[in-house]
Amino acid sequence: MRNWQDILKSTNAELLAWAGQTSWAGAMRECQQDAEWHAEGDVWTHTTMVWHQVELLDDYASLGRIEQLKLLFTALLHDAGKPATTARDPESGRLRSPRHSIVGAALARQVLRELGCPLPLREEIVHLVRYHGRPPYLLERSAPEHEVIRLSWLLQNRLLYLFALADTRGRDTREMSRPEETLHLWQDLAREHHCLNVPYFFANDQARFLFYRQAEGNLHYTPHEQYRCTVTMMCGLPGAGKDTWLAKHQPRLPVVSLDAIREDLDVDATDNQGTVIQEARERCRQHLRAGEDFAFNATNVTMSLRKRWIDLFADYSARIELVHIEPPLATVLRQNAKRPDPVPSSVIHKLAAKMEVPDITECHGITFEEGD
Known part of the structure; x- marks a missing residue:
């Protein structure tokens, strides 16, 4: 694949074959994962399993091609940061990959930039990679509704939910630690706050600006927009x-x-x-x-x-x-x-x-x- 136009013309099989020949896929093949979470083995094996689970999603066929590509590239790159971050925890002896989503997001931006992916589309995929692990841990948040609202301005919550389903299903776990009920809660909360497919509606730009600058932003405050300059x-x-x-x-x-x-x-x-x-x-x-x-x-x-x-x-x-x-x-x-x-x-x-x-x-x- 030389550019984004080639991507748009390619079939899923051609796209996966291309990805499998890249250096970042090679690095994932050589990166083992913690057996309790990923008994399937290396990162690339998990990646291909998630890819196929994306294709098996009930909603996949009804998505437009661009939305499908958002999910497919998220599948390809969501764990691409693991080779650079995986290490064995000295206390537990288990393999950990702290901050791998941050590293993976930077790599995703580089890969998509080199392909000439349009900037707004590229950044949504980057955000999907960056925050792909959030839905399973929604109940650990002090204000779960704030989590779905905050991300709604960076990505489409529906796609994040769908990818979380594929990510959960595309693995062989010894521990049942990612129940899909929590993922459904993400969808339900986003739908309840009218930000499943669109960004959350704020009263004005200042309300949104202040919300993101506060740890527990006020959703019901409507500030006056009186800017000095x-x-x-x-x-x-x-x-x-x-x-x-x-x-x-x-x-x-x-x-x-x-x-x-x-x-x-x-x-x-x-x-x-x-x-x-x-x-x-x-x-x-x-x-x-x-x-x-x-x-x-x-x-x-x-x-x-x-x-x-x-x-x-x-x-x-x-x-x-x-x-x-x-x-x-x-x-x-x-x-x-x-x-x-x-x-x-x-x-x-x-x-x-x-x-x-x-x-x-x-x-x-x-x-x-x-x-x-």
Whole structure:
């Protein structure tokens, strides 16, 4: 399979055969699992069992091809993070794979990016991989309804439920530790809160924003949307086209740019960035205190980095709009090379590998631009 168009034209058998020849499938073949949970053996054996259970789901035939592919790629990649995370627990002696869903989600993003999968579709599959293990443990949550509501803005709860069924059935367990009744509860709760097939309805963008910023968000609070200003927060690799997007879509908007501040302060990108960040925060505060709309332009490749700035903007009651620019990596490298002070290509590859694409749970609104 060379690209996403090939994927769309392929049969399930062709797709599984292609996947079986990849390096990540090879790594799963060599990764054994805990026998109590997975008596069937290695990770790839489990993966193929889950794949076939997806095809056997009662609802599978009624799904559109894109929805089928979401489930099939989730099956292929849901445990792809296990080879990098599996180790024997020194106390129990059992094999464990902590955080494998996080590692698997990053690998899924890389695989799907290389195939040219459309960005919104790719990210839903990534989220299905990231959260595939949540439904069986719903009753352990202090507020189970919040769990299905939180995920409804990242993925379709119906697909997560269907995949959880296939994942439970696609294994040979010595312990009956994943009763399907709990999975049915996930579906029932999502249906009860009207977010089985669509995102949960919040009264307004601010209500949703506050819900995701609180450990136990208030579902019944309707805040006034009285923003002091709007911050347009750019996200993307160096050379992705963030400046070009701002010039085209927000030409009159003041911009706080880390690159521009580095140039003003004569600080190299490889130097300590403390003074740059301090100056950027002060420039942002000037706009925030004045209630002026502005853009904040930086790579902002990880959620933790974005959160530091979002916290600042939220403290001043700003509306936060994220804009993620992601053309193909070859385009990024070509555009970066044309810059007066290009970033080393090795750095761009490293940033691409750690990229955590922003999502709607971080902000009031979001825009995705894929480019050419």
